[in-house]
Amino acid sequence: MSALADAEWLNPLIGLLQGVQLSLLRLLAWLGLVGSSHGQPAWPWALRLSGENLLIDLGQARRLALTLVVLALVALLLLAALAWRRRRWLLLATVPLLLVLAPWPQPEIVLVPAYPTSFHRSPTGFSAASIAQGHALYAKHCVGCHGVDGRGQGPLAASQPVWPPNLAGPLLWRRADGDLLWRMLHGTKDRHGTSTMPAFDRLADSEAWALIDFTKAQSAGQSLRATGVWSQPIGLPDVVVRCEGREPRPLSAWRGQRLRIVAAGSATAPLEDPRMVTMQLQASAVAALPRVAGCVIDSPAAWEAFALIAGTDRLAGTQLLADRDGWLRARSAPGAAGWSEDDLLCRTATGPGSTQDDPAPADGLSALIARMDAEPVRFLKGGFVH
Numbered sequence: 001m002s003a004l005a006d007a008e009w010l011n012p013l014i015g016l017l018q019g020v021q022l023s024l025l026r027l028l029a030w031l032g033l034v035g036s037s038h039g040q041p042a043w044p045w046a047l048r049l050s051g052e053n054l055l056i057d058l059g060q061a062r063r064l065a066l067t068l069v070v071l072a073l074v075a076l077l078l079l080a081a082l083a084w085r086r087r088r089w090l091l092l093a094t095v096p097l098l099l100v101l102a103p104w105p106q107p108e109i110v111l112v113p114a115y116p117t118s119f120h121r122s123p124t125g126f127s128a129a130s131i132a133q134g135h136a137l138y139a140k141h142c143v144g145c146h147g148v149d150g151r152g153q154g155p156l157a158a159s160q161p162v163w164p165p166n167l168a169g170p171l172l173w174r175r176a177d178g179d180l181l182w183r184m185l186h187g188t189k190d191r192h193g194t195s196t197m198p199a200f201d202r203l204a205d206s207e208a209w210a211l212i213d214f215t216k217a218q219s220a221g222q223s224l225r226a227t228g229v230w231s232q233p234i235g236l237p238d239v240v241v242r243c244e245g246r247e248p249r250p251l252s253a254w255r256g257q258r259l260r261i262v263a264a265g266s267a268t269a270p271l272e273d274p275r276m277v278t279m280q281l282q283a284s285a286v287a288a289l290p291r292v293a294g295c296v297i298d299s300p301a302a303w304e305a306f307a308l309i310a311g312t313d314r315l316a317g318t319q320l321l322a323d324r325d326g327w328l329r330a331r332s333a334p335g336a337a338g339w340s341e342d343d344l345l346c347r348t349a350t351g352p353g354s355t356q357d358d359p360a361p362a363d364g365l366s367a368l369i370a371r372m373d374a375e376p377v378r379f380l381k382g383g384f385v386h
């Protein structure tokens with residue numbers, strides 16, 4: 001992990017690879033040169049550039065970065081050759097030399113198999129409704145092999161050609177969402193072409209996306225139960241929020257502000273706090289609960305989604321904090337006296353910890369917020385997890 005922490009340049013590099021390929025795909029789609037697959041433009045090649053292996057092999061990542069610098073230089077030389085007639089041949093002669101000298105990375109490290117859906121984005125917005133839909137589908141189609149908790153211990157697991165993977169681990173965060181979609185709908189094969197997971201081709205695309213949402217929410221809760229932290233960053237599920245005297249709005253409309261979600265039922269309900277927006281979560285609209293906040297989230301699907309992510313059957317009284325980017329960061333158990341830095345459950349492994357130079361903030365919540373703001377989530381698909 002520490003080697004990765006030194007490689008701050010790696011995240012932008014992986015982001016660049018991803019961004020360039022996505023832009024190319026959009027351009028091709030705009031020009032009408034690619035077809036569509038499962039509702040979005042289809043990636044036309046069987047390979048794509050990927051950051052997955054670069055995280056493991058820093059040497060290759062460095063080579064790739066240097067090669068990209070050389071390629072940029074080549075592009076500049078070609079432009080200069082166009083403009084500068086007298087030195088044209090000299091400039092052009094250096095191009096092949098540079099291309100030969102560039103430290104090209106090994107193709108099998110930077111190129112991975114791709115599917116038509118590899119660059120697809122989930123259209124669900126990680127909504128509570130989608131998570132609930134995914135939950136029902138999972139119970140129907142997937143528990144047999146993957147198990148109720150997603151750890152791959154279902155009753156049919158042992159009779160499979162390979163053991164079903166643990167969906168409660170980092171797998172869902174490492175894979176491109178579009179790759180997960182493809183594998184669910186079209187099944188998986190091992191290196192010899194033998195089928196390993198059956199295809200669920202009767203599922204609608206929206207159902208497959210819902211399954212991805214559910215498995216991620218479940219995995220977050222399982223991680224919290226098993227390790228006490230969200231090992232992979234998890235976003236706020238999107239739900240409908242009703243604020244006094246206003247039209248209902250999606251929770252995502254509050255992006256940019258810190259949020260506190262208070263699951264109703266706590267005896268010591270907190271009051272509104274100027275450091276963040278407080279919202280009351282309740283399982284139904286009718287419950288006659290004391291109001292702690294001007295804004296209320298009151299659908300059964302929302303309650304279920306937050307309970308899943310918080311990894312608890314007894315959500316009442318739990319409080320959750322989300323940062324300005326919409327990532328869930330901290331939880332306080334029902335009846336907890338107050339907040340402290342230890343409640344930060346989604347944090348960088350290499351974060352500053354308690355060795356802070358700044359004078360200690362007056363109270364636990366301020367300390368927690370300070371640390372949350374100082375250590376933003378750096379998650380990038382196919383790149384860093386935190």
Ligand code: HEC
Pocket residue numbers: 137138141142143144145146156160161162163164165167175179180183184188189190196197198200211215
């Ligand atoms: C008949 C058993 C079985 C059923 C039913 C099943 N799976 Fe799987 N699943 C597997 C096996 C085996 C693998 C491992 C495949 C491999 O690594 O080649 C797997 C792999 C996966 C993966 C990881 C894919 C990857 O990128 O490595 C996901 C995600 C997944 N399953 C989701 C689901 C979902 C969602 C359902 C329900 C719609 C489901 N599975 C139903 C057996 C099953």
